[in-house]
Amino acid sequence: MNYYVMKNNQRINLLDIPTIEFNTLRAQLAATNLRPVSFFGSDWGQNVKLFVVLADDEKGELLVVSSLIDKNVKEYESITKDNHQYHMFEREFYEQFNIKPLGHPWLKPVRKNQDDYEFFEMEGEETHQVAVGPIHAGVIEPGHFRFMCQGEKVYNLEIMLGYQHRGVEDLMVKKPSNQLAESICGDSVIAYNMAYSQVMEELSGMEITNKAKLIRRVALEMERTAIHIGDLGAILGDIAYQMGKEVFGVTRTLVINTMLEISGSRFGRGLITVGGVNFDIDKDLSKKIVDVLNNVKNTVEKMTRATLKSSTVMSRLEKTGVVSNEIANELNLVGMIGRSCGINLDSRFDFCDEFYKDFERKSFNATNDAYSRFRIRYKEIIESISFVKKLLKKLEGYEKEDLCVPVKNFIPNSFALSVVESWRGELVHVATTDGEGKLSRYKIKDPSFNNWYGLSMAVRNNGISDFPLCNKGFDLSYCGFDL
Amino acid sequence: MDNNLMLTLFNILILLLAPFFVIGIIKKTKAFWSGRKGVSIFQPLFDTIRLFKKDRTISTTTSWVFNFAPAVVFVTTLLAGLFVPMINCYSIINVAGAFIIFSYILGLGKFFALISAMDTGSSFEGMGASREASFTTIVEPAFFIILASLVALSGNYTFASLADVIKSNGTFGILIVILAVVSLFVMLLTECSRVPVDDPTTHLELTMIHEVMILDNSGIDLALITWANGIKMVILMALIANLIIPLGIGFGLSVGLFLLTLVLLAVIIGTLESGIARLRMSHVFEFVFVMSSFALVVASLAAVKMYGI
Numbered sequence: 001m002n003y004y005v006m007k008n009n010q011r012i013n014l015l016d017i018p019t020i021e022f023n024t025l026r027a028q029l030a031a032t033n034l035r036p037v038s039f040f041g042s043d044w045g046q047n048v049k050l051f052v053v054l055a056d057d058e059k060g061e062l063l064v065v066s067s068l069i070d071k072n073v074k075e076y077e078s079i080t081k082d083n084h085q086y087h088m089f090e091r092e093f094y095e096q097f098n099i100k101p102l103g104h105p106w107l108k109p110v111r112k113n114q115d116d117y118e119f120f121e122m123e124g125e126e127t128h129q130v131a132v133g134p135i136h137a138g139v140i141e142p143g144h145f146r147f148m149c150q151g152e153k154v155y156n157l158e159i160m161l162g163y164q165h166r167g168v169e170d171l172m173v174k175k176p177s178n179q180l181a182e183s184i185c186g187d188s189v190i191a192y193n194m195a196y197s198q199v200m201e202e203l204s205g206m207e208i209t210n211k212a213k214l215i216r217r218v219a220l221e222m223e224r225t226a227i228h229i230g231d232l233g234a235i236l237g238d239i240a241y242q243m244g245k246e247v248f249g250v251t252r253t254l255v256i257n258t259m260l261e262i263s264g265s266r267f268g269r270g271l272i273t274v275g276g277v278n279f280d281i282d283k284d285l286s287k288k289i290v291d292v293l294n295n296v297k298n299t300v301e302k303m304t305r306a307t308l309k310s311s312t313v314m315s316r317l318e319k320t321g322v323v324s325n326e327i328a329n330e331l332n333l334v335g336m337i338g339r340s341c342g343i344n345l346d347s348r349f350d351f352c353d354e355f356y357k358d359f360e361r362k363s364f365n366a367t368n369d370a371y372s373r374f375r376i377r378y379k380e381i382i383e384s385i386s387f388v389k390k391l392l393k394k395l396e397g398y399e400k401e402d403l404c405v406p407v408k409n410f411i412p413n414s415f416a417l418s419v420v421e422s423w424r425g426e427l428v429h430v431a432t433t434d435g436e437g438k439l440s441r442y443k444i445k446d447p448s449f450n451n452w453y454g455l456s457m458a459v460r461n462n463g464i465s466d467f468p469l470c471n472k473g474f475d476l477s478y479c480g481f482d483l
Numbered sequence: 484m485d486n487n488l489m490l491t492l493f494n495i496l497i498l499l500l501a502p503f504f505v506i507g508i509i510k511k512t513k514a515f516w517s518g519r520k521g522v523s524i525f526q527p528l529f530d531t532i533r534l535f536k537k538d539r540t541i542s543t544t545t546s547w548v549f550n551f552a553p554a555v556v557f558v559t560t561l562l563a564g565l566f567v568p569m570i571n572c573y574s575i576i577n578v579a580g581a582f583i584i585f586s587y588i589l590g591l592g593k594f595f596a597l598i599s600a601m602d603t604g605s606s607f608e609g610m611g612a613s614r615e616a617s618f619t620t621i622v623e624p625a626f627f628i629i630l631a632s633l634v635a636l637s638g639n640y641t642f643a644s645l646a647d648v649i650k651s652n653g654t655f656g657i658l659i660v661i662l663a664v665v666s667l668f669v670m671l672l673t674e675c676s677r678v679p680v681d682d683p684t685t686h687l688e689l690t691m692i693h694e695v696m697i698l699d700n701s702g703i704d705l706a707l708i709t710w711a712n713g714i715k716m717v718i719l720m721a722l723i724a725n726l727i728i729p730l731g732i733g734f735g736l737s738v739g740l741f742l743l744t745l746v747l748l749a750v751i752i753g754t755l756e757s758g759i760a761r762l763r764m765s766h767v768f769e770f771v772f773v774m775s776s777f778a779l780v781v782a783s784l785a786a787v788k789m790y791g792i
Contacts, residue, residue: 138686246517
């Protein structure tokens with residue numbers, strides 16, 4: 001097997017990455033059981049260079065390999081045929097470079113050309129189509145959902161996205177900035193900005209202070225806490241359980257208001273910058289954060305206990321929207337949703353750094369349904385709160401350090417990669433520089449990219465009125481997918 | 484002033500105005516339970532006035548049905564309300580067999596609401612209409628059984644005999660009234676789309692029942708439909724009130740007790756909605772069947788009372 005083995009948050013020389021013949025690569029990918037975390041093309045003169053990054057989660061290693069495909073050859077043999085985990089990646093690659101994967105079973109548009117989208121259709125008595133969106137009744141992002149139903153039962157759901165495609169990857173190459181990075185997906189500001197900043201720092205060989213690293217991780221865990229609490233409320237709101245909706249809603253505000261005290265923005269905008277962080281957390285603030293989080297933890301525990309005692313809530317959550325472990329594996333579901341289906345992936349621990357390594361990785365008893373998606377959030381809220389407290393304790397030891405180090409120029413011919421566990425899951429940013437030290441490609445993979453198809457699977461054979469509950473449980477990003 | 488004229492005026496006032504305050508009180512109760520201040524109880528009234536000032540937007544795919552239906556829904560509901568007794572068992576139109584006319588007038592309104600929803604050609608609205616229709620098929624027979632048993636007990640087939648049930652049947656009557664009230668309350672939750680059957684506050688098109696049927700209505704149409712829905716709630720509450728408020732306690736006390744019952748029912752609905760989640764669509768049927776089973780018990784008790792064992 002021919003790979004270049006690297007760690008998370010590491011820069012390697014672009015020219016060190018082995019470039020192999022496509023058919024060899026194809027055979028290699030079909031044979032391995034390592035999952036892809038990134039799969040993208042880059043302009044390479046007459047050719048397109050295809051980069052594939054695989055994750056060895058047990059060893060905590062990332063394996064990089066590349067292959068050249070001639071631009072004049074408009075097709076290649078699909079990898080998805082043998083390994084369904086490449087299904088979305090190949091569709092995206094086809095859309096970006098117009099090189100067709102032959103034999104791809106579901107070659108549909110990803111973000112562009114929605115007019116050409118051919119929906120899967122069923123015919124027969126009592127079967128009917130329900131088209132929802134892209135404009136929805138509530139304040140949610142645009143996306144089109146096409147249900148094939150028989151009566152109230154859903155047979156198939158197709159999700160067509162791309163309404164918010166802004167060309168973020170190209171913008172990143174032209175004019176990279178923290179402001180752009182944190183605007184890609186408004187509910188994962190910290191995760192996106194952290195991944196971006198880490199990639200930029202690697203590309204220029206900067207070493208930031210431990211203090212900055214700790215503050216970033218505190219913010220990341222607080223973001224996770226806040227969004228998860230909000231989601232618990234939203235899940236309960238969808239099933240009209242008002243008590244839970246209101247209590248969790250109020251509690252989330254406490255967390256984001258604390259974020260406001262740290263960085264001046266409730267979602268942590270402007271906190272992280274290339275080279276470090278912009279705002280310090282001093283002793284007083286640190287104590288305040290701990291107090292708020294203790295209070296939050298108390299409320300969340302009480303409310304969760306009350307919620308899960310309610311028979312009406314349990315009857316809605318249990319056995320709704322089940323995604324079996326086999327399907328979850330086949331689709332390569334990641335992050336919190338993957339964990340709720342029994343896939344134990346968590347890039348905080350899989351690609352462990354010096355701060356997370358002493359934290360305990362607790363197991364989760366997955367039941368694969370909406371109930372599981374509720375409990376995983378609860379579990380992660382409690383864990384994140386304890387992580388924040390431990391991180392703040394560690395921060396005391398680095399009081400004297402600087403917040404920020406000076407920015408350097410990019411090193412030519414570099415390939416840098418950063419995997420950050422956002423609250424949704426594995427967020428991957430990859431960047432390469434050319435021979436002159438300019439950015440030549442920026443690739444983002446949001447966890448939603450893997451997980452949207454999981455939602456389609458979850459609603460199969462469920463009532464169509466349970467779709468919102470499943471959707472909320474997954475709570476995937478539209479703009480993170482559309483880029 | 485003539486006594487009957489006063490009662491007639493009172494009935495009409497209740498029918499037209501109480502809906503806003505009942506909805507307002509429900510909202511206030513929910514706000515209370517969630518620790519919010521909530522909107523004023525006049526807000527539903529203001530909303531309706533605001534909607535009356537607005538233009539109608541009518542989709543090009545609709546026919547005359549869609550245009551016509553909101554008026555039919557409003558008029559039929561109001562008309563049905565004229566048969567319902569409020570104070571001292573006085574109803575504006577009092578005829579034998581009124582409950583049959585009453586149900587079918589309401590049924591006509593519902594029919595127009597359903598076909599108007601289908602008329603828009605939207606896939607959600609068809610779905611909502613289908614849900615609404617299927618729940619009605621369960622609610623309607625149960626409602627007939629209950630009302631038929633209650634009026635049969637008194638021997639005179641008018642709504643006015645509702646208050647007689649307790650008085651003339653003693654403890655037996657109390658038992659029957661309790662069961663009838665519970666089952667009318669279930670009907671109220673179903674027909675007026677409250678939790679746990681429907682969620683009036685949701686924005687999720689796919690889970691709605693009543694709300695989804697009126698997605699395309701706007702302005703005055705929307706105002707009429709929501710008003711009619713409120714009137715329907717008041718009508719059902721009035722039936723419950725008539726079952727439990729005794730006759731011959733004087734005008735002032737009757738009015739007081741009647742209004743108190745409306746307020747209490749609204750508070751109960753608000754509290755219920757704050758504390759429980761909505762049922763899964765497939766389980767709603769089981770919930771609505773509670774009404775049917777209670778109705779059958781009421782019928783058997785009435786039969787036992789009337790014919791002995």
